[in-house]
Amino acid sequence: MAHDFIKAMDDEIAALEAELARNPRYVKLKELRRLQLLYAEETSAGMRASPRRSGRTKTGRRASPQRQAIIDQAARVLRGHLSVMPAVPMPTPTLLAVLMDSGVKVTGKNPRNSLSAILSASDLFESHGRAGWTLVEPAPENTETADHNLERDVASAVSAEPHLTSEGTQ
Numbered sequence: 001m002a003h004d005f006i007k008a009m010d011d012e013i014a015a016l017e018a019e020l021a022r023n024p025r026y027v028k029l030k031e032l033r034r035l036q037l038l039y040a041e042e043t044s045a046g047m048r049a050s051p052r053r054s055g056r057t058k059t060g061r062r063a064s065p066q067r068q069a070i071i072d073q074a075a076r077v078l079r080g081h082l083s084v085m086p087a088v089p090m091p092t093p094t095l096l097a098v099l100m101d102s103g104v105k106v107t108g109k110n111p112r113n114s115l116s117a118i119l120s121a122s123d124l125f126e127s128h129g130r131a132g133w134t135l136v137e138p139a140p141e142n143t144e145t146a147d148h149n150l151e152r153d154v155a156s157a158v159s160a161e162p163h164l165t166s167e168g169t170q
Contacts, residue, residue: 036080036083036084063122066105066107067118069104070099070104070106070115070118071118071119071122071124073099073102073104074095074099074115074118074119074125074133075124075125075135077090077095077098077099077102078090078095078125078133078134078135079135082134082135087134089128089131089132089133089134090132090133090134091130091131091132092112092115092116092132092133093112094132095115095132095133096111096112096115099115106118119133123136124136
């Protein structure tokens with residue numbers, strides 16, 4: 001009985017995924033997410049270090065190189081996330097998965113708790129409980145070029161999208 005139910009769910013999921021792949025709005029969403037990641041990488045690579053990024057924790061101790069790498073990459077990820085979804089915290093498990101996917105190793109018996117401890121000890125991050133993390137630092141001042149590039153990329157993605165009419169796509 002359970003096997004039949006799982007197969008029916010798998011079939012329904014496959015049908016919905018196939019339908020979404022044909023939907024221009026879904027294709028646009030996937031492209032915008034791809035651009036979002038590119039934009040986050042571009043802006044983080046060209047940013048100047050702010051005075052707050054001294055490499056010290058709230059206690060005044062210098063972070064180890066491994067902790068500093070986690071802090072730097074988490075700040076880049078959140079900067080990209082918050083540029084598209086302002087004021088929406090990124091949950092710790094999501095942030096941990098993105099960090100691990102990018103090659104940053106968070107060690108410890110419970111990596112999620114380790115990440116939370118590292119972020120809590122830094123003055124760059126603000127915890128929103130189970131909702132996740134945001135950055136405390138203000139947005140960088142010289143983002144005009146990056147913003148212009150993102151606007152251009154989004155405009156080209158939108159103009160390449162098939163337009164829906166009452167008769168179908170155009």
